Amino acid sequence: MSTIVQLQSITKVYGIGDIIVNALSGVDLTVNAGEYCSIMGTSGSGKSTMMNIIGCLDRPTAGRYYLDGIEVDTLADNELARIRNQKLGFVFQQFHLLSQLTAWENVMLPMIYAGVPVQERRDRAREALVRVGLEQRLQNKPTQLSGGQQQRVAIARAIVNRPVVLLADEPTGALDSTTTEEILDIFGELNASGMTVVMVTHEADVARRTHRIIWFKDGKVLESNLSPKDVALVSAG
Amino acid sequence: MDWLESGNMAVKTLTSNKLRTGLTMLGMIIGNASVIAMIGIGQGAQRLASEQFESLGPNVLFVTPGSQGARQRTTFLPRNLVWDDAKAIAAQVPSVASVAPQRQSQLSITYGGKNRTTLVMGTAPEYLVVRDFDVAKGRFINNVDLERNTRVAILGSEVAEQFFEGKDPIGSKIRIRNISFEVVGVLQPKGSFLGNNQDDAVYIPLTTSATSLTGRTSPFGLDLTFISISAINEASIPAAEFQITNLLRRRHKIINEDDFTVQTQKDILRIVGTITGGLTALLAAIAAVSLLVGGIGIMNIMLVSVSERTQEIGLRKAIGASEQDILMQFMIEAVMLSAAGGIVGTGVGIGGILLVAAFSPLQAVVSPLAITLAVTVSGTIGLVFGVFPARQAARLDPIVALRSA
Ligand SMILES: Nc1ncnc2c1ncn2[C@@H]1O[C@H](COP(=O)(O)OP(=O)(O)OP(=O)(O)O)[C@@H](O)[C@H]1O
Numbered sequence A: 001m002s003t004i005v006q007l008q009s010i011t012k013v014y015g016i017g018d019i020i021v022n023a024l025s026g027v028d029l030t031v032n033a034g035e036y037c038s039i040m041g042t043s044g045s046g047k048s049t050m051m052n053i054i055g056c057l058d059r060p061t062a063g064r065y066y067l068d069g070i071e072v073d074t075l076a077d078n079e080l081a082r083i084r085n086q087k088l089g090f091v092f093q094q095f096h097l098l099s100q101l102t103a104w105e106n107v108m109l110p111m112i113y114a115g116v117p118v119q120e121r122r123d124r125a126r127e128a129l130v131r132v133g134l135e136q137r138l139q140n141k142p143t144q145l146s147g148g149q150q151q152r153v154a155i156a157r158a159i160v161n162r163p164v165v166l167l168a169d170e171p172t173g174a175l176d177s178t179t180t181e182e183i184l185d186i187f188g189e190l191n192a193s194g195m196t197v198v199m200v201t202h203e204a205d206v207a208r209r210t211h212r213i214i215w216f217k218d219g220k221v222l223e224s225n226l227s228p229k230d231v232a233l234v235s236a237g
Numbered sequence B: 001m002d003w004l005e006s007g008n009m010a011v012k013t014l015t016s017n018k019l020r021t022g023l024t025m026l027g028m029i030i031g032n033a034s035v036i037a038m039i040g041i042g043q044g045a046q047r048l049a050s051e052q053f054e055s056l057g058p059n060v061l062f063v064t065p066g067s068q069g070a071r072q073r074t075t076f077l078p079r080n081l082v083w084d085d086a087k088a089i090a091a092q093v094p095s096v097a098s099v100a101p102q103r104q105s106q107l108s109i110t111y112g113g114k115n116r117t118t119l120v121m122g123t124a125p126e127y128l129v130v131r132d133f134d135v136a137k138g139r140f141i142n143n144v145d146l147e148r149n150t151r152v153a154i155l156g157s158e159v160a161e162q163f164f165e166g167k168d169p170i171g172s173k174i175r176i177r178n179i180s181f182e183v184v185g186v187l188q189p190k191g192s193f194l195g196n197n198q199d200d201a202v203y204i205p206l207t208t209s210a211t212s213l214t215g216r217t218s219p220f221g222l223d224l225t226f227i228s229i230s231a232i233n234e235a236s237i238p239a240a241e242f243q244i245t246n247l248l249r250r251r252h253k254i255i256n257e258d259d260f261t262v263q264t265q266k267d268i269l270r271i272v273g274t275i276t277g278g279l280t281a282l283l284a285a286i287a288a289v290s291l292l293v294g295g296i297g298i299m300n301i302m303l304v305s306v307s308e309r310t311q312e313i314g315l316r317k318a319i320g321a322s323e324q325d326i327l328m329q330f331m332i333e334a335v336m337l338s339a340a341g342g343i344v345g346t347g348v349g350i351g352g353i354l355l356v357a358a359f360s361p362l363q364a365v366v367s368p369l370a371i372t373l374a375v376t377v378s379g380t381i382g383l384v385f386g387v388f389p390a391r392q393a394a395r396l397d398p399i400v401a402l403r404s405a
């Protein structure tokens, strides 16, 4: 089984001068292809910080990070942009769709930066939207879609460039419980078809649906391989 | 990402907020319109001036008393240019076709209770030929008038209209400086020359002017304020200028500085050209300032737009846009704004020129150079003033940008 994400002694220190925050203090973590993990932990424990580093949106202060066999912590900004475009899919709590574009155009966006030809772009974006069940909403602007539908567009956008890992930081944080279920169904289906998924969540019910739970505390991995049965343990602290 | 994609994206963004786009472009529109219109009007004025000079008469030269230097130093010109000089030029310079001596002053004219101060010109029959005037009614000054100092007057069309209001003035008596003159002719209208109404004048025999109105004031003979000369053809103008200068130097026994000035139409055209050219440059400079202000307006709005679209920029970066992609996107937006403003402004400017041409004697001159210049300059301004906001955008940290909800 191939390794997709490998973090070695990753630290992240915020603040220059008097106030120093050790957001991550020595994180070792490995995620293999096809895994479906959730990351849990108290607020401020460093989950988002780590997701941003895994997503190549941020750089670690120290440590090594291999993504799909490439050591990314040494890459230049331009190369990181390319990695984000080609190997990573990101889903945010706030959806972050561009309001002036239709659902279809939003999904095409990553392919524009990838230099995919127009026709292929349109076809692939449509396929991705079909996968998340939005074939009826291609021409709708984000304001004409419900929260759950917007998040599905965001998922389609995240998977359209066929990333090696799909990262989601509290993807259901802004959704009600029924919509949360729909989104989790989509993540489940994507994982079933081979997509590696890493998701941050506060909700035990969400974590329970993943296959592996990583427990974060004070910038460290407390437990890196809990099973869904152990969720109660994490929730209890 | 290629240019086409960036262009598409920019169009989408710009059309999604039409009011702002329009207002931002307004600065560039006004700037360009004023540059185009100002240069056009300036050039129209230049062209009008040169055409008017051509209307002075074919192949005309002028002799005036005083040197170029003296004309600049004092308002009292030496009265040493005399009728005999004019006669000598006519007799001795072979490249000259006709010579018209002139002495002119502003004098009060009365007729039937009406009073008017007008240019009164004492001259000779040749004036008609040299200055290309035509007689509408009656006759012009003839040699008998000159010999006998007759008190006859020929009216410019404007004067005739003012005093006689359509009635036939021939045979009537007008008073110039309280001296009675018989009207024997009326000239065809000629139009204004550099804002001077050439039809607002009264012509009398040169000799009568000296004896009855102003008196002789020069010790050298019958003094003149002006000699208009026509050369036999265009090619002989430089020769005529040279020969006249030589003749007058000899006659006036000049050792150092000339006490007269010979000017050709070209000389005068050049002076007028310098003046109108300077005027055009001034207008263009003022207009250019408004272009600059338009550019600063674009920068201002682009900066606002960057801070408003922080999240968008963060998202674009998160899904793989590089710094260059973001830079290019914002630069293209800025250039599109200013170039579109430039094109619309050019249209407005041309409209302005046509409007001015329709309501004034100025010709419509739409200069392709001015248009190319304005649009290029606007594009460049967009580029220059777009760089700063675009760099701000490109350098945004994606995490910070995404978090700014
Ligand atoms: N840009 C920053 N500058 C300074 N400190 C930061 C910055 N970003 C995060 N931190 C700090 O780093 C620590 C970890 O933050 P992080 O956002 O990773 O927590 P989290 O586990 O995602 O919390 P939550 O569950 O509330 O989202 C916190 O103490 C936070 O205050």
Ligand SMILES: [Mg+2]
Residues within 6 Å of the ligand: A047, A048, A049, A169
């Ligand atoms: Mg977080």
